Amino acid sequence: MKAHRYLKNVTTLNYEPAKCTGCGRCAEVCPQRLFQMENGRACLLDRDRCMECGACARNCPFQAISVRAGVGCAWAVMMSELKGWKPIGCG
Amino acid sequence: MEKDKKSQPEITCDCHGCCGSPAAEEPANSKVKYVSEKGWVLGQVETPVGPVPVVATKLGWKDKLAGILVRLGFRRMSFSVRPGLYAVGQPGRDSYIFVSANYKLSFDHLRKNLDGLNAWILVLNTAGINVWCAAGKGTFGTEELIERIRKTRLFRLSPRGTLILPQLGAPGVAAHEVARRTGFKVVYGPVRAADIKQFLGHGLVASEQMRQVRFNLLDRLVLVPVELSLVIKYLFFVLLILLALRPLGVNLLSWKVLYPYLGAILAGSILVPVFLPWIPGRAFSWKGWLVGLLWAWLVNLNQGLLFSSPTNWIRATTNFLLLPGIAAYLALNFTGSSTYTSLSGVVKEMKIAVPLIVVSAILGFGLLVADLSGVW
Numbered sequence: 001m002k003a004h005r006y007l008k009n010v011t012t013l014n015y016e017p018a019k020c021t022g023c024g025r026c027a028e029v030c031p032q033r034l035f036q037m038e039n040g041r042a043c044l045l046d047r048d049r050c051m052e053c054g055a056c057a058r059n060c061p062f063q064a065i066s067v068r069a070g071v072g073c074a075w076a077v078m079m080s081e082l083k084g085w086k087p088i089g090c091g
Numbered sequence: 092m093e094k095d096k097k098s099q100p101e102i103t104c105d106c107h108g109c110c111g112s113p114a115a116e117e118p119a120n121s122k123v124k125y126v127s128e129k130g131w132v133l134g135q136v137e138t139p140v141g142p143v144p145v146v147a148t149k150l151g152w153k154d155k156l157a158g159i160l161v162r163l164g165f166r167r168m169s170f171s172v173r174p175g176l177y178a179v180g181q182p183g184r185d186s187y188i189f190v191s192a193n194y195k196l197s198f199d200h201l202r203k204n205l206d207g208l209n210a211w212i213l214v215l216n217t218a219g220i221n222v223w224c225a226a227g228k229g230t231f232g233t234e235e236l237i238e239r240i241r242k243t244r245l246f247r248l249s250p251r252g253t254l255i256l257p258q259l260g261a262p263g264v265a266a267h268e269v270a271r272r273t274g275f276k277v278v279y280g281p282v283r284a285a286d287i288k289q290f291l292g293h294g295l296v297a298s299e300q301m302r303q304v305r306f307n308l309l310d311r312l313v314l315v316p317v318e319l320s321l322v323i324k325y326l327f328f329v330l331l332i333l334l335a336l337r338p339l340g341v342n343l344l345s346w347k348v349l350y351p352y353l354g355a356i357l358a359g360s361i362l363v364p365v366f367l368p369w370i371p372g373r374a375f376s377w378k379g380w381l382v383g384l385l386w387a388w389l390v391n392l393n394q395g396l397l398f399s400s401p402t403n404w405i406r407a408t409t410n411f412l413l414l415p416g417i418a419a420y421l422a423l424n425f426t427g428s429s430t431y432t433s434l435s436g437v438v439k440e441m442k443i444a445v446p447l448i449v450v451s452a453i454l455g456f457g458l459l460v461a462d463l464s465g466v467w
Contacts, residue, residue, distance in 0.1 A: 004306055004429075007373050007436040028279050028297075029261035031304035032431065052433040053227070055261035069262060071227050072432030074375075074423045077441055 011050040012068040017041060019064035026056035026065060123219075125173045126195050130154070131202075136178045140244040145178045148206035154199055161196060164320045170195045171219030176243045177202075180209035187291070188245065188252045189280070190236065190260065192217040192225050201257075204284040208291075211249060215239050226263030233265045240273050253295070255280045255287075258302060306430045311364045314428050318360040322421070326356070341463065351390040355414040358382045359421025364428070375432070376444035379422020383415030390414065405458060412455030416448045423448075 022040040032049045035042045035056060042064075054069025070076075128144065130151050135142040150158075161170050171193045179202060188211040191201045198214060205212075215235050217225035225231035236256075240246070253276045256264060266277040281290050281301035290297050333343050343349070359379045363370065370378040387410045391397050396407035423444060426432040 004368055004431045005373060006432050007439055010435040010439050011433055012435055023267075025266060028302070029258060031259065031282060031302070033299060033303050049431070050433060051431050052435060053262045055226075055258075058263070058265050059261055059267065061265075061267040068434065069227070070434030071224075071427070072429070072434050072437045073427030074437050074441055075427050077434070077437055 005049065006051075006072070008048050011047055011052060012066075013044075013047060013050040013052065013056075014066045015042070015044045016064050017043075019062045021062055023061060025059040025061070029055040029059050031055065123171065124169045125171055125193075126157075126169065128173075131199075132177075136181065138178075139247050140176075143176045143178045143211075143248075145180075146202050146212070148179055148202050148208075150199055150203050154195075158196055158199065163316060169219060172198050172214060174214045174216035174239065176245070176248070177212040177214065178210075179205045179212060180207070182209045182211050182249070184249055185251050186210050186249055188213050188249055188254050188275075189287075190215065190254055190256045192220065192222045192231055192260075194219050194221045194225075197221045197257075200284045201287075204287045208288075211245075211252065213239060213243065213245065213254070222257045223259040223262075226260045229263050231260045232263040233268050236264055236269055237272055240269075240275065246274065253278060255295075257284070258282045258297075259304075304430045306367075308365070310430075311367060314364060315361055318364060318421075318425065318428070322356055322360050343463075347394075351387070351410055351414055352417065354386050354390065355383050355417040356421065358386045358414075359418035360425070363418070363422040364425050367425075367429075374440045374444065375426050375429070376419040376423040376440055376448070379425075380415045380419035380444075382422075383418025384411070386418065387411045387414035402462075406462060409455050409458040409462065412451045413459065416451040416455065419444060420448050 020041045022037065022042065024037050024042070026035040026042050027037050031053060032046075032051055034045050034047070034050060036045055037043070050067070051072055052067050052069055053071075054067055057065040057067045057069065130153055131147045132144045133147050134145050136145050157170070172195050174193045186209050189201055189205065190213045191198050193214045193216055198212070201212060213236075215225075215231055216239070217230045217235075220228070220230065222231055236254075245252070254269070256266070256277060256279050258279045259282055261279055266279065269275065270277045278295050279297075280287060281297045282304055283301070286297070286301040290301060336343060359382070362382050363375070363379050366382075367378065370381060372378050372381065390410050391407040394406075396403040396410070423441070426437050426440075
C-alpha cells in the first residue's frame with residue numbers, strides 16, 4: 001500500500017523536546033503516528049505528514065507541542081473566506 | 092467529513108417519554124429532537140444514580156437502513172441520540188466507561204462492537220456530530236466531558252472505572268485535565284471501534300495499526316456514493332437551467348454536448364478518490380486537473396477536434412479549459428473527506444489552484460458561449 005503524502009513544509013507543528021517529560025500522550029493520540037517514545041522522551045518523526053488535528057498539543061500537559069489546529073477541508077476554507085466562518089470543524 | 096456538519100438536529104421538542112431516567116436526563120428546556128429509542132433500548136438497569144437504559148449490541152435493520160440513508164445525505168430526520176449514560180450488558184462499579192458522541196452512527200459503531208461485554212457508555216452532547224468533527228469543533232471536548240461526568244454522577248456509579256475515549260476525540264479533549272479534575276483514569280482507545288475487544292484483551296494497549304488513521308482503497312470507495320450524492324444536487328440545478336434554455340432555442344440536452352462534462356465530474360469525484368495514491372503529484376487539485384486533462388484529450392480525440400480546422404481548435408481549447416477545471420475543483424473538495432490533509436496544506440493549495448480554476452473556467456465559458464452564439 002502506497003503511503004499518502006500531502007504538501008511538504010507547510011505544517012505549523014512545533015515541538016520543543018526540552019519541555020518533554022516523557023508521558024507518552026502525544027505518541028498515544030497522533031493518528032498519523034508521528035511521535036515515538038525514545039529514551040523516555042517523545043521523538044518527532046516525519047513532520048510533513050502532520051495533518052494539524054491538534055490532538056498532540058491538546059493532550060500535552062507541559063505545552064511542549066504547539067500547532068494551529070484545523071481541518072484540511074477546502075470547502076471549510078472556502079466557507080470561512082466567503083462567510084467568515086472559522087476554518088475549523090467540517091464545513 | 093464536511094457532510095456531517097449538516098447533521099445538526101432539528102429544533103423541535105420531543106422527549107419520547109424517557110426523561111424519567113436521571114442518568115440520561117436533559118434540561119427541561121432542551122428543544123433537540125432525538126432519534127426514537129425504540130428497537131435499540133432493550134430496557135433499564137437500576138443503579139445508585141437511577142435507572143440507566145440498556146442498549147442492544149446488535150444493529151437492527153432500522154439502524155442499518157437509517158445509517159445508509161444518512162450516509163447518502165438524507166438528513167431530514169435528526170440523527171442524534173440523547174446525551175447521558177447507557178449500559179451494555181450488566182455493568183458494575185469497576186466496568187469500563189466508553190465515551191462517544193451523540194451522532195447515532197458514532198454511537199451505533201461503538202455499541203455493536205461491545206457485544207458480550209459489560210460496560211457503560213457515556214454519550215456527550217456533540218449536537219449530533221461525529222467524534223472527529225466534534226473534537227475539531229471542541230464540542231467533543233474537555234469541558235463537555237467533565238460536565239457530563241458530573242451531571243450523570245458517574246463517580247457514584249463506577250468510582251473505579253476507567254474512561255475509554257475514542258482516539259479521534261483527542262483533538263478536543265485534554266486527557267490530563269479530565270483526569271485531574273474528575274479523578275477518573277483516562278485512556279484513549281483505538282481509532283476504529285472494531286478493534287476495541289483486541290484493545291481490551293491486550294490490557295488497554297493499542298497496536299500501532301490500531302492507532303493509525305487509514306485511507307485505503309476500501310475507505311475511499313465507501314466515500315464514492317457520498318461524493319456522487321453531493322454532485323447530483325448540483326447536476327439537478329444545471330439540468331433545470333438547460334431545460335429553461337430550451338424554449339429560447341438553445342438545445343443543450345444532448346448526449347454529445349453533455350458527456351464531456353459528466354465525464355469531468357466523474358473524473359474529479361470518483362477517479363481521483365479511487366486512484367488517489369497513484370495519480371502523480373501531491374495537491375488534490377493538481378491530481379484532478381491531470382485526470383481532467385486526460386479526459387479532455389480523449390473527448391477532443393473522440394470528437395475529432397484535434398489537428399483540424401480553426402473552429403475545431405477553439406472547441407478543443409474550450410474543452411481543455413473547462414473539463415480539467417471541473418475535475419480539479421471537485422478533487423480539491425475531496426480534501427475534506429480525506430484523512431491526511433492539513434489546514435495549512437489546503438490553504439496553500441487553494442491559493443494557487445482556485446485563481447487558476449476561476450480564470451480557466453471564465454475563459455472556457457467565454458469561448459463556449461461565443462461558439463454557441465455562432466460568433467465563428
